Amino acid sequence: MRVLVSGGAGYIGSHTVLSLVAAGHDVVVVDDFSNSKPTVVGRLEALSGVHVPVHAIDLTDAAKTERLFAHEQIDAVVHFAGLKAVGESVAKPLEYYRNNLDSTLSLLEAMRHHGVHRLVFSSSATVYGEHAPVPYTEDYDRLSSSSPYGQTKVMIERIMADVAAADPALRVALLRYFNPVGAHPSGQIGEDPQGIPNNLMPFIAQVAVGRRDKLTVFGDDYPTADGTCERDYLHVEDLAAGHVAALEHLDDMVTPVRAFNLGTGTGTSVLAMLQAFERAVGRELPYEVGPRRAGDLPAFWADPTRAQTELGWQAVKTIDDMCADTWRWQQANPQGFPDA
Numbered sequence: 625m626r627v628l629v630s631g632g633a634g635y636i637g638s639h640t641v642l643s644l645v646a647a648g649h650d651v652v653v654v655d656d657f658s659n660s661k662p663t664v665v666g667r668l669e670a671l672s673g674v675h676v677p678v679h680a681i682d683l684t685d686a687a688k689t690e691r692l693f694a695h696e697q698i699d700a701v702v703h704f705a706g707l708k709a710v711g712e713s714v715a716k717p718l719e720y721y722r723n724n725l726d727s728t729l730s731l732l733e734a735m736r737h738h739g740v741h742r743l744v745f746s747s748s749a750t751v752y753g754e755h756a757p758v759p760y761t762e763d764y765d766r767l768s769s770s771s772p773y774g775q776t777k778v779m780i781e782r783i784m785a786d787v788a789a790a791d792p793a794l795r796v797a798l799l800r801y802f803n804p805v806g807a808h809p810s811g812q813i814g815e816d817p818q819g820i821p822n823n824l825m826p827f828i829a830q831v832a833v834g835r836r837d838k839l840t841v842f843g844d845d846y847p848t849a850d851g852t853c854e855r856d857y858l859h860v861e862d863l864a865a866g867h868v869a870a871l872e873h874l875d876d877m878v879t880p881v882r883a884f885n886l887g888t889g890t891g892t893s894v895l896a897m898l899q900a901f902e903r904a905v906g907r908e909l910p911y912e913v914g915p916r917r918a919g920d921l922p923a924f925w926a927d928p929t930r931a932q933t934e935l936g937w938q939a940v941k942t943i944d945d946m947c948a949d950t951w952r953w954q955q956a957n958p959q960g961f962p963d964a
């Protein structure tokens with residue numbers, strides 16, 4: 625298939641580009657580079673051994689999106705592009721709703737106009753909100769999220785379901801990621817947050833490489849084994865493989881729109897993650913315990929049964945793999961991707 629990857633220069637998108645090429649698909653990337661560097665593209669080409677066509681456009685521009693589909697012969701879309709910082713979305717809700725919803729609407733319109741019927745969407749476990757029983761299962765239907773970012777994921781899932789209900793040809797896989805971490809084993813591509821990292825793994829990696837003084841653990845008085853929050857971390861390579869599996873199973877899904885959890889099914893605490901990273905680095909890393917972060921849930925993880933039985937997908941990489949690969953990437957690229 626010739627697959628359009630929106631946000632293909634970003635963290636998860638770039639790893640998925642490599643997995644798609646390795647699985648024999650042609651890839652076209654669209655990215656506005658608002659939160660990624662063009663230099664990732666050269667690395668993708670070096671690692672994959674193929675030319676990766678890139679369109680540097682903003683998908684909220686419906687006319688440009690339409691021209692992209694007129695220019696390229698697309699069979700399927702994997703849609704990652706979007707703003708994704710939880711805290712920023714609380715401060716800038718309009719920017720989040722405008723960007724994430726408009727880009728999705730442009731894509732869906734262009735897909736309809738050009739007869740593209742296959743779609744894989746980058747959703748998030750954040751759609752389960754604050755009250756879903758753990759482990760999370762896909763049939764939980766009171767989806768909600770406490771942040772505008774998360775709410776865009778809930779709304780986009782709904783929009784896609786409504787569009788598919790009106791178009792019997794459309795097939796959509798909604799992939800609900802848990803906590804993606806790690807990097808390509810080559811150390812050539814990985815997560816490159818701009819500014820101070822919001823998420824745990826890139827923060828620890830920047831402490832290890834000397835860009836940050838110490839990790840602040842956001843609360844150690846949660847009702848968990850060691851008092852710190854537990855999350856379902858999964859390797860970005862496993863996650864990328866999940867997209868390939870979903871794409872290749874669109875035609876045999878039991879319903880035209882189907883949600884799949886992509887997680888390991890196991891929770892790991894903040895302190896256990898720090899210890900695992902210390903093993904990868906070979907020394908202790910400085911940390912302090914600070915107050916809880918607003919909005920954090922104590923513990924959640926996936927029930928990944930559906931992806932296993934229906935997509936034949938299962939996460940195989942360990943926490944130690946995630947830390948070793950992140951550390952290799954961070955050491956080789958202490959400041960992330962170069963500007964040029």
Ligand code: UD1
Nearest residue numbers: 710748750822823824825827840841842853855894919920
């Ligand atoms: C966060 C978002 C989630 C989003 C996901 C991926 C929130 C509440 N949730 O998930 O919606 O889909 O990122 O971008 O922001 N931690 C520390 N110190 C740090 C950073 C994190 O102790 O400096 C802790 C957090 O309290 C949490 C765990 O590490 O318990 C994981 O945090 P993070 O990596 O930000 O992921 P989530 O909060 O699970």
